[in-house]
Amino acid sequence: MGKKGVLLVNLGTPDSPEVSDVRTYLDEFLMDERVIDINAFKRTLLVKGIIVPFRSPKTSKLYKEIWDENGSPLLYFSKIQVAMVQEKLGGEYHVELAMRYQNPSIASALDKLKAAMVESIQVIPLFPQYASASTGSVIQKVMELVGKWQTIPPISFINSFHDNELMIDTFAQNAEKYQPESYDQILFSFHGLPERQLKKCDHSGQHCLKKNDCCATLTDVNKFCYSAQCHDTARLIAKRLNIPAEKYSVCFQSRLGKEPWVQPYTSEVLKELAEKGKKRLLVFCPAFVADCLETLYEVSVEYHEEFRALGGEEVQLVASLNDDPKFIEALVAMVKN
Known part of the structure; x- marks a missing residue:
């Protein structure tokens, strides 16, 4: 019998922090119809005419802040994850990494x-919570490519693992x-x-954003909702650490544009907490399985500085899953089960 193939897929990273490579990366990323899910003509004008030209130099500077001797932290840890999974699975499996x-x-x-x-x-797809713009995009791309093969092998996908016990631990x-x-x-x-992407995933058309706490509890109606899965992940980690409900907040970062995105926004939560006299915050980023720009810079640097300017003292990031052996066990279990 042949080997069983395993493909681990993360979001992606520029080949280097230079403006030209960042521009290429942002162009491919933002032109994805599932990421900016608007009319193709409007998306092209917006991405190629406005976002990429103006955002690339700024984003390049941010990548240079986190780039080290190992290169991109996301790619570095992703490669380690693949190597560790391959070692644990052994010769019966062939494991590959993709962005x-x-x-x-x-x-x-x-x-390969x-x-x-x-x-x-x-x-x-290495995204704990399902979203059309991440997991959905990976699944679509794989199906498009494999669909052109003359011989299509049995193929399966992990939709999400937001409640995986080993990941939570x-x-x-x-x-x-x-x-x-x-x-x-x-x-x-x-x-x-964007809120519109949550609404598109509500096949009932009767639940999403119809009330303020529609994502607070995971149900059969919202079980594929990104926000609901995020709340569930947070609840499980808090439960594991015995953190009472009133002492933790769920929020969302990396907003782009002026239209409504999933709320509350992290920046607004920081402001509210500072106004209440909170001084020290501990921050988890459970949408990421490896530290990257959004964790190492947006949280550790930008939000820390923002919170201190508001009168707070500290924003401390909890490291991502990275090369933790227990997370590797989780991935191996997903493959075998």
């Missing part, structure tokens, strides 16, 4: 699996060294999405 945008590309990774003549392919253990009980408030800051 949805830029390198290593999904196409190149799939070609095809060349290895794997008997099946399991795809794990890893985040909790990463936080324990900071003594969460000593902080004034715990923040669970997730990557943001």
